[in-house]
Protein backbone atom coordinates (compact mmCIF):
# COMPACT_ATOMS: atom_id res chain seq x y z
CA UNK A 1 0.00 0.00 0.00
CA UNK A 2 3.00 2.31 0.51
CA UNK A 3 3.47 5.11 -1.98
CA UNK A 4 6.36 7.36 -2.78
CA UNK A 5 7.04 9.67 0.15
CA UNK A 6 5.57 13.15 -0.25
CA UNK A 7 7.86 16.12 -0.13
CA UNK A 8 7.72 16.42 3.64
CA UNK A 9 8.36 14.15 6.59
CA UNK A 10 6.20 14.20 9.66
CA UNK A 11 9.06 15.15 11.98
CA UNK A 12 9.56 18.37 10.07
CA UNK A 13 5.96 19.55 10.26
CA UNK A 14 5.55 22.64 12.35
CA UNK A 15 2.07 23.11 13.62
CA UNK A 16 1.45 26.77 14.25
CA UNK A 17 -1.24 26.97 16.92
CA UNK A 18 -2.79 30.19 15.60
CA UNK A 19 -2.76 29.50 11.87
CA UNK A 20 -2.98 25.82 11.26
CA UNK A 21 -3.03 25.06 7.57
CA UNK A 22 -1.79 21.59 8.37
CA UNK A 23 -2.47 19.40 11.38
CA UNK A 24 -1.08 16.04 12.39
CA UNK A 25 -3.34 13.74 14.40
CA UNK A 26 -1.92 10.60 15.98
CA UNK A 27 -4.08 7.48 15.76
CA UNK A 28 -2.29 4.41 17.11
CA UNK A 29 0.67 3.75 14.87
CA UNK A 30 -0.54 6.17 12.25
CA UNK A 31 -0.27 9.90 11.80
CA UNK A 32 -3.03 11.58 9.79
CA UNK A 33 -1.75 14.78 8.25
CA UNK A 34 -4.65 17.01 7.28
CA UNK A 35 -3.70 20.14 5.46
CA UNK A 36 -4.41 22.70 2.87
CA UNK A 37 -2.63 22.05 -0.37
CA UNK A 38 0.62 23.96 -0.81
CA UNK A 39 -0.33 24.73 -4.38
CA UNK A 40 -2.28 27.98 -4.58
CA UNK A 41 -4.37 26.70 -7.48
CA UNK A 42 -5.71 23.81 -5.41
CA UNK A 43 -8.47 24.63 -2.99
CA UNK A 44 -8.89 21.29 -1.29
CA UNK A 45 -7.52 19.46 1.68
CA UNK A 46 -4.56 17.15 1.27
CA UNK A 47 -4.72 14.10 3.46
CA UNK A 48 -1.74 11.82 3.93
CA UNK A 49 -1.26 8.97 6.35
CA UNK A 50 2.10 7.98 7.76
CA UNK A 51 2.50 4.42 9.02
CA UNK A 52 5.05 4.97 11.75
CA UNK A 53 6.06 1.30 11.88
CA UNK A 54 6.97 1.02 8.21
CA UNK A 55 7.68 4.72 7.67
CA UNK A 56 5.54 4.65 4.53
CA UNK A 57 3.08 7.27 3.38
CA UNK A 58 -0.32 6.54 1.95
CA UNK A 59 -2.50 9.01 0.13
CA UNK A 60 -6.07 7.79 0.78
CA UNK A 61 -9.11 8.12 -1.45
CA UNK A 62 -11.10 10.98 0.08
CA UNK A 63 -14.89 10.64 -0.11
CA UNK A 64 -17.64 13.12 0.70
CA UNK A 65 -18.10 16.84 0.22
CA UNK A 66 -15.01 18.62 1.52
CA UNK A 67 -14.93 21.51 3.99
CA UNK A 68 -13.90 24.91 2.64
CA UNK A 69 -10.14 24.83 2.63
CA UNK A 70 -9.04 27.29 5.30
CA UNK A 71 -7.24 27.34 8.59
CA UNK A 72 -8.49 24.74 10.94
CA UNK A 73 -7.75 22.82 14.09
CA UNK A 74 -8.18 19.07 14.49
CA UNK A 75 -8.46 16.51 17.27
CA UNK A 76 -9.16 12.78 17.47
CA UNK A 77 -12.73 12.17 18.71
CA UNK A 78 -12.37 8.40 18.97
CA UNK A 79 -10.78 5.59 16.95
CA UNK A 80 -13.31 6.24 14.18
CA UNK A 81 -13.17 9.96 13.48
CA UNK A 82 -11.28 13.22 13.72
CA UNK A 83 -13.03 16.51 14.46
CA UNK A 84 -11.91 19.37 12.20
CA UNK A 85 -13.00 22.90 13.10
CA UNK A 86 -12.75 25.39 10.25
CA UNK A 87 -12.02 29.05 10.87
CA UNK A 88 -13.43 32.06 9.08
CA UNK A 89 -16.77 30.50 8.15
CA UNK A 90 -20.07 30.52 10.04
CA UNK A 91 -20.30 28.28 13.06
CA UNK A 92 -22.95 26.29 11.16
CA UNK A 93 -20.35 25.50 8.50
CA UNK A 94 -17.31 25.08 10.71
CA UNK A 95 -17.75 21.63 12.26
CA UNK A 96 -16.54 18.69 10.15
CA UNK A 97 -15.61 15.11 10.81
CA UNK A 98 -12.94 13.19 8.95
CA UNK A 99 -14.02 9.57 9.28
CA UNK A 100 -11.03 7.25 9.35
CA UNK A 101 -12.48 3.94 10.54
CA UNK A 102 -16.28 4.09 10.73
CA UNK A 103 -18.34 1.18 9.33
CA UNK A 104 -18.88 3.20 6.11
CA UNK A 105 -15.13 3.79 5.70
CA UNK A 106 -14.36 0.13 6.44
CA UNK A 107 -16.90 -0.94 3.79
CA UNK A 108 -15.50 1.49 1.19
CA UNK A 109 -11.94 0.38 1.99
CA UNK A 110 -13.00 -3.19 1.26
CA UNK A 111 -14.73 -2.24 -2.01
CA UNK A 112 -11.88 -0.10 -3.27
CA UNK A 113 -9.09 -2.31 -1.91
CA UNK A 114 -7.17 0.76 -0.78
CA UNK A 115 -7.09 3.27 2.07
CA UNK A 116 -10.20 5.46 2.33
CA UNK A 117 -11.25 8.37 4.52
CA UNK A 118 -14.51 10.31 4.29
CA UNK A 119 -15.69 13.78 5.22
CA UNK A 120 -19.02 14.33 6.96
CA UNK A 121 -20.34 17.77 7.81
CA UNK A 122 -21.52 18.31 11.37
CA UNK A 123 -25.03 19.75 11.72
CA UNK A 124 -26.35 21.31 14.90
CA UNK A 125 -29.41 19.71 16.48
CA UNK A 126 -31.41 16.55 15.96
CA UNK A 127 -33.47 15.85 12.83
CA UNK A 128 -36.56 13.75 12.19
CA UNK A 129 -35.87 10.23 11.09
CA UNK A 130 -36.37 9.80 7.34
CA UNK A 131 -39.15 7.44 6.24
CA UNK A 132 -38.36 4.65 3.78
CA UNK A 133 -41.41 3.38 1.89
CA UNK A 134 -41.10 0.17 -0.13
CA UNK A 135 -43.55 -2.14 -1.80
CA UNK A 136 -44.23 -3.74 -5.16
CA UNK A 137 -44.81 -1.69 -8.26
CA UNK A 138 -48.45 -0.56 -8.48
CA UNK A 139 -49.27 -1.04 -4.79
CA UNK A 140 -49.85 2.70 -4.29
CA UNK A 141 -46.62 4.03 -2.76
CA UNK A 142 -46.55 7.08 -5.02
CA UNK A 143 -50.23 7.77 -4.38
CA UNK A 144 -49.78 7.64 -0.58
CA UNK A 145 -46.65 9.80 -0.68
CA UNK A 146 -48.35 12.38 -2.91
CA UNK A 147 -51.24 12.62 -0.42
CA UNK A 148 -48.84 13.09 2.49
CA UNK A 149 -46.85 15.79 0.70
CA UNK A 150 -50.03 17.59 -0.32
CA UNK A 151 -51.45 17.62 3.20
CA UNK A 152 -48.15 18.47 4.93
CA UNK A 153 -46.05 20.40 2.40
CA UNK A 154 -43.85 22.01 5.04
CA UNK A 155 -43.39 18.86 7.10
CA UNK A 156 -42.33 16.30 4.50
CA UNK A 157 -39.93 16.42 1.58
CA UNK A 158 -39.41 13.81 -1.12
CA UNK A 159 -36.00 12.29 -1.79
CA UNK A 160 -35.68 12.67 -5.55
CA UNK A 161 -33.95 9.53 -6.79
CA UNK A 162 -31.78 9.13 -9.86
CA UNK A 163 -32.84 6.60 -12.47
CA UNK A 164 -31.77 5.46 -15.91
CA UNK A 165 -35.36 4.66 -16.92
CA UNK A 166 -37.18 6.96 -19.35
CA UNK A 167 -39.61 9.54 -17.96
CA UNK A 168 -43.34 8.78 -18.06
CA UNK A 169 -45.63 11.32 -19.70
CA UNK A 170 -46.35 13.43 -16.62
CA UNK A 171 -43.00 13.00 -14.91
CA UNK A 172 -40.76 16.04 -14.50
CA UNK A 173 -36.96 15.81 -14.33
CA UNK A 174 -35.76 16.91 -10.89
CA UNK A 175 -39.22 16.55 -9.35
CA UNK A 176 -40.20 12.89 -9.72
CA UNK A 177 -36.73 11.63 -10.60
CA UNK A 178 -33.39 12.88 -11.79
CA UNK A 179 -33.34 11.10 -15.15
CA UNK A 180 -29.72 10.19 -15.67
CA UNK A 181 -27.28 8.66 -18.13
CA UNK A 182 -26.12 5.27 -16.90
CA UNK A 183 -22.39 6.07 -17.31
CA UNK A 184 -22.68 9.33 -15.31
CA UNK A 185 -24.72 7.63 -12.61
CA UNK A 186 -22.24 4.75 -12.36
CA UNK A 187 -19.38 7.22 -12.06
CA UNK A 188 -21.14 9.15 -9.27
CA UNK A 189 -21.84 5.87 -7.48
CA UNK A 190 -18.17 4.90 -7.65
CA UNK A 191 -17.26 8.31 -6.21
CA UNK A 192 -19.38 7.56 -3.13
CA UNK A 193 -22.12 10.11 -3.91
CA UNK A 194 -24.96 7.62 -3.41
CA UNK A 195 -26.48 6.38 -0.20
CA UNK A 196 -27.78 3.30 -2.00
CA UNK A 197 -28.52 2.04 -5.50
CA UNK A 198 -30.15 -1.01 -7.06
CA UNK A 199 -31.00 -2.54 -10.40
CA UNK A 200 -34.81 -2.63 -10.52
CA UNK A 201 -36.97 -3.87 -13.40
CA UNK A 202 -33.93 -3.61 -15.71
CA UNK A 203 -32.94 -0.04 -14.80
CA UNK A 204 -30.54 1.54 -12.35
CA UNK A 205 -32.10 3.50 -9.48
CA UNK A 206 -30.32 5.23 -6.64
CA UNK A 207 -30.64 7.71 -3.79
CA UNK A 208 -27.92 10.34 -3.76
CA UNK A 209 -26.70 11.52 -0.37
CA UNK A 210 -27.63 15.05 -1.41
CA UNK A 211 -31.23 14.00 -2.17
CA UNK A 212 -31.78 13.03 1.46
CA UNK A 213 -29.60 15.59 3.18
CA UNK A 214 -31.00 18.58 1.29
CA UNK A 215 -34.53 17.70 2.48
CA UNK A 216 -33.35 17.25 6.06
CA UNK A 217 -31.36 20.49 5.92
CA UNK A 218 -34.62 22.30 5.05
CA UNK A 219 -36.00 21.04 8.37
CA UNK A 220 -38.33 18.58 6.64
CA UNK A 221 -38.79 14.90 7.16
CA UNK A 222 -37.44 13.00 4.17
CA UNK A 223 -39.54 10.36 2.41
CA UNK A 224 -37.75 7.75 0.32
CA UNK A 225 -39.67 5.62 -2.20
CA UNK A 226 -37.20 2.81 -2.88
CA UNK A 227 -37.26 -0.91 -3.58
CA UNK A 228 -36.51 -3.68 -1.06
CA UNK A 229 -32.84 -3.96 -2.07
CA UNK A 230 -32.49 -0.23 -1.48
CA UNK A 231 -34.24 -0.50 1.89
CA UNK A 232 -31.76 -3.20 2.87
CA UNK A 233 -28.83 -0.97 1.90
CA UNK A 234 -30.23 1.98 3.85
CA UNK A 235 -30.76 -0.30 6.87
CA UNK A 236 -27.07 -1.16 6.72
CA UNK A 237 -26.04 2.50 6.30
CA UNK A 238 -25.50 5.20 8.89
CA UNK A 239 -28.91 6.73 8.10
CA UNK A 240 -31.35 6.03 10.91
CA UNK A 241 -34.77 5.72 9.29
CA UNK A 242 -38.22 4.21 9.74
CA UNK A 243 -38.97 1.41 7.27
CA UNK A 244 -42.51 0.81 5.98
CA UNK A 245 -43.56 -1.87 3.51
CA UNK A 246 -46.83 -1.35 1.63
CA UNK A 247 -48.64 -4.60 0.65
CA UNK A 248 -51.53 -5.06 -1.80
CA UNK A 249 -54.76 -6.70 -0.53
CA UNK A 250 -54.18 -9.45 -3.12
CA UNK A 251 -51.94 -10.23 -6.06
CA UNK A 252 -54.91 -9.93 -8.45
CA UNK A 253 -55.68 -6.42 -7.20
CA UNK A 254 -52.01 -5.46 -7.64
CA UNK A 255 -52.09 -6.64 -11.25
CA UNK A 256 -55.29 -4.72 -11.85
CA UNK A 257 -53.85 -1.48 -10.45
CA UNK A 258 -50.71 -1.82 -12.53
CA UNK A 259 -52.75 -2.33 -15.71
CA UNK A 260 -55.20 0.46 -14.83
CA UNK A 261 -52.30 2.90 -14.35
CA UNK A 262 -51.51 2.38 -18.00
CA UNK A 263 -47.89 3.51 -17.84
CA UNK A 264 -46.15 0.23 -18.74
CA UNK A 265 -46.05 -2.09 -21.74
CA UNK A 266 -47.26 -5.68 -21.28
CA UNK A 267 -43.63 -6.85 -21.10
CA UNK A 268 -42.85 -4.30 -18.37
CA UNK A 269 -45.99 -5.30 -16.45
CA UNK A 270 -44.94 -8.95 -16.53
CA UNK A 271 -41.47 -8.03 -15.24
CA UNK A 272 -42.98 -5.95 -12.42
CA UNK A 273 -45.39 -8.72 -11.41
CA UNK A 274 -42.57 -11.26 -11.31
CA UNK A 275 -40.47 -8.92 -9.14
CA UNK A 276 -43.52 -8.19 -6.95
CA UNK A 277 -43.63 -11.82 -5.80
CA UNK A 278 -39.98 -11.68 -4.72
CA UNK A 279 -40.51 -8.32 -2.98
CA UNK A 280 -43.56 -9.60 -1.09
CA UNK A 281 -41.50 -12.62 0.04
CA UNK A 282 -38.71 -10.37 1.26
CA UNK A 283 -41.00 -8.04 3.17
CA UNK A 284 -40.91 -10.53 6.05
CA UNK A 285 -37.10 -10.53 6.32
CA UNK A 286 -36.37 -10.26 10.03
CA UNK A 287 -35.35 -6.79 11.12
CA UNK A 288 -35.87 -5.17 7.73
CA UNK A 289 -39.25 -3.41 7.94
CA UNK A 290 -40.62 -1.75 11.06
CA UNK A 291 -44.22 -1.66 9.78
CA UNK A 292 -46.35 -3.41 7.16
CA UNK A 293 -49.30 -1.44 5.75
CA UNK A 294 -52.00 -3.04 3.62
CA UNK A 295 -53.26 -0.67 0.94
CA UNK A 296 -56.79 -1.94 0.40
CA UNK A 297 -59.01 1.09 0.82
CA UNK A 298 -56.82 4.10 0.04
CA UNK A 299 -58.24 6.45 2.69
CA UNK A 300 -57.96 3.82 5.44
CA UNK A 301 -54.38 3.05 4.46
CA UNK A 302 -53.51 6.75 4.37
CA UNK A 303 -54.97 7.27 7.87
CA UNK A 304 -52.92 4.31 9.12
CA UNK A 305 -49.79 5.75 7.57
CA UNK A 306 -50.39 9.07 9.34
CA UNK A 307 -50.92 7.25 12.64
CA UNK A 308 -47.65 5.38 12.20
CA UNK A 309 -45.72 8.53 11.54
CA UNK A 310 -47.08 10.45 14.49
CA UNK A 311 -46.65 7.43 16.77
CA UNK A 312 -42.97 7.30 16.15
CA UNK A 313 -40.53 8.86 18.52
CA UNK A 314 -40.28 12.25 16.85
CA UNK A 315 -38.57 15.30 18.14
CA UNK A 316 -39.18 18.75 16.77
CA UNK A 317 -36.19 20.12 14.93
CA UNK A 318 -33.88 21.01 17.69
CA UNK A 319 -33.07 24.56 18.60
CA UNK A 320 -31.31 23.24 21.65
CA UNK A 321 -27.88 24.08 20.42
CA UNK A 322 -28.29 27.38 22.28
CA UNK A 323 -26.44 29.25 19.57
CA UNK A 324 -28.52 32.06 18.15
CA UNK A 325 -25.70 33.35 15.93
CA UNK A 326 -24.78 30.16 14.11
CA UNK A 327 -24.72 32.09 10.83
CA UNK A 328 -22.16 34.65 12.01
CA UNK A 329 -18.56 34.16 10.92
CA UNK A 330 -16.67 32.26 13.59
CA UNK A 331 -13.06 31.70 14.50
CA UNK A 332 -12.81 28.88 16.98
CA UNK A 333 -9.94 26.54 17.77
CA UNK A 334 -10.05 23.27 19.64
CA UNK A 335 -8.98 23.82 23.22
CA UNK A 336 -9.41 20.50 25.00
CA UNK A 337 -11.39 17.26 25.04
CA UNK A 338 -13.15 15.20 27.65
CA UNK A 339 -15.03 11.94 27.06
CA UNK A 340 -18.32 13.70 26.36
CA UNK A 341 -17.38 17.11 24.98
CA UNK A 342 -14.80 19.16 23.19
CA UNK A 343 -14.12 22.75 24.22
CA UNK A 344 -13.73 25.33 21.48
CA UNK A 345 -12.06 28.64 22.20
CA UNK A 346 -12.65 31.81 20.21
CA UNK A 347 -9.53 33.23 18.57
CA UNK A 348 -10.93 36.74 18.90
CA UNK A 349 -11.07 38.74 22.16
CA UNK A 350 -10.24 37.81 25.68
CA UNK A 351 -11.67 34.63 27.14
CA UNK A 352 -12.80 36.34 30.33
CA UNK A 353 -14.87 38.99 28.53
CA UNK A 354 -17.78 36.75 27.64
CA UNK A 355 -18.90 33.17 27.97
CA UNK A 356 -19.47 32.83 24.18
CA UNK A 357 -15.71 32.88 23.79
CA UNK A 358 -15.79 29.32 24.97
CA UNK A 359 -18.11 26.68 23.56
CA UNK A 360 -18.72 23.09 24.60
CA UNK A 361 -19.41 20.73 21.71
CA UNK A 362 -21.36 17.71 23.00
CA UNK A 363 -20.37 14.37 21.51
CA UNK A 364 -22.78 12.01 23.23
CA UNK A 365 -25.72 12.40 20.85
CA UNK A 366 -24.01 12.22 17.45
CA UNK A 367 -25.98 10.35 14.79
CA UNK A 368 -25.49 9.57 11.12
CA UNK A 369 -22.19 10.43 9.51
CA UNK A 370 -20.57 9.59 6.20
CA UNK A 371 -21.79 9.20 3.54
CA UNK A 372 -24.27 11.84 4.87
CA UNK A 373 -24.12 14.50 7.56
CA UNK A 374 -23.24 13.98 11.20
CA UNK A 375 -26.22 15.23 13.18
CA UNK A 376 -27.09 15.69 16.82
CA UNK A 377 -24.32 18.17 17.57
CA UNK A 378 -25.01 20.24 20.65
CA UNK A 379 -23.12 23.45 21.23
CA UNK A 380 -23.44 25.29 24.52
CA UNK A 381 -21.67 28.46 25.60
CA UNK A 382 -19.49 27.84 28.63
CA UNK A 383 -19.03 30.39 31.37
CA UNK A 384 -15.28 30.20 31.98
CA UNK A 385 -15.41 31.90 35.34
CA UNK A 386 -18.12 29.59 36.69
CA UNK A 387 -16.18 26.62 35.35
CA UNK A 388 -12.94 27.78 36.91
CA UNK A 389 -11.17 27.98 33.56
CA UNK A 390 -8.30 30.30 32.81
CA UNK A 391 -7.61 31.84 29.43
CA UNK A 392 -4.97 29.96 27.47
CA UNK A 393 -3.16 32.36 25.18
Ligand SMILES: Nc1nc2c(ncn2[C@@H]2O[C@H](COP(=O)(O)OP(=O)(O)O)[C@@H](O)[C@H]2O)c(=O)[nH]1
Nearest residue numbers: 137138161197198200205206207225226227230
Ligand atom coordinates in the same frame (compact mmCIF):
# COMPACT_ATOMS: atom_id res chain seq x y z
N1 LIG B 1 -33.22 1.14 -4.57
C1 LIG B 1 -33.92 2.14 -5.10
N2 LIG B 1 -35.14 1.89 -5.61
C2 LIG B 1 -35.83 2.94 -6.12
C3 LIG B 1 -35.33 4.25 -6.12
N3 LIG B 1 -36.24 5.06 -6.68
C4 LIG B 1 -37.29 4.29 -7.00
N4 LIG B 1 -37.04 3.01 -6.66
C5 LIG B 1 -37.90 1.84 -6.80
O1 LIG B 1 -37.87 1.41 -8.13
C6 LIG B 1 -39.09 0.74 -8.43
C7 LIG B 1 -39.62 1.25 -9.73
O2 LIG B 1 -40.00 2.58 -9.62
P1 LIG B 1 -40.74 3.31 -10.81
O3 LIG B 1 -39.92 3.13 -12.05
O4 LIG B 1 -41.05 4.69 -10.41
O5 LIG B 1 -42.04 2.43 -11.02
P2 LIG B 1 -43.34 2.20 -10.10
O6 LIG B 1 -42.90 1.74 -8.76
O7 LIG B 1 -44.05 1.15 -10.85
O8 LIG B 1 -44.07 3.48 -10.04
C8 LIG B 1 -39.99 0.99 -7.23
O9 LIG B 1 -39.97 -0.16 -6.40
C9 LIG B 1 -39.35 2.13 -6.50
O10 LIG B 1 -39.60 2.07 -5.11
C10 LIG B 1 -34.03 4.47 -5.56
O11 LIG B 1 -33.50 5.56 -5.50
N5 LIG B 1 -33.39 3.38 -5.07
Ligand SMILES: Nc1ncnc2c1ncn2[C@@H]1O[C@H](COP(=O)(O)OP(=O)(O)O)[C@@H](O)[C@H]1O
Nearest residue numbers: 137138139140141142143257261295296297298
Ligand atom coordinates in the same frame (compact mmCIF):
# COMPACT_ATOMS: atom_id res chain seq x y z
N1 LIG C 1 -55.99 1.79 -2.40
C1 LIG C 1 -56.09 1.86 -3.72
N2 LIG C 1 -57.17 1.38 -4.33
C2 LIG C 1 -57.28 1.43 -5.68
N3 LIG C 1 -56.36 1.96 -6.50
C3 LIG C 1 -55.24 2.47 -5.94
C4 LIG C 1 -55.05 2.44 -4.53
N4 LIG C 1 -53.85 3.01 -4.27
C5 LIG C 1 -53.32 3.37 -5.46
N5 LIG C 1 -54.15 3.05 -6.47
C6 LIG C 1 -53.92 3.23 -7.91
O1 LIG C 1 -53.02 2.19 -8.30
C7 LIG C 1 -52.13 2.66 -9.30
C8 LIG C 1 -50.70 2.43 -8.83
O2 LIG C 1 -50.43 3.34 -7.77
P1 LIG C 1 -49.01 4.05 -7.63
O3 LIG C 1 -49.14 5.03 -6.52
O4 LIG C 1 -48.56 4.54 -8.95
O5 LIG C 1 -48.13 2.78 -7.19
P2 LIG C 1 -46.57 2.63 -6.95
O6 LIG C 1 -46.02 4.00 -6.74
O7 LIG C 1 -46.49 1.78 -5.73
O8 LIG C 1 -46.02 1.96 -8.16
C9 LIG C 1 -52.46 4.11 -9.56
O9 LIG C 1 -53.25 4.19 -10.73
C10 LIG C 1 -53.24 4.52 -8.32
O10 LIG C 1 -54.18 5.53 -8.61
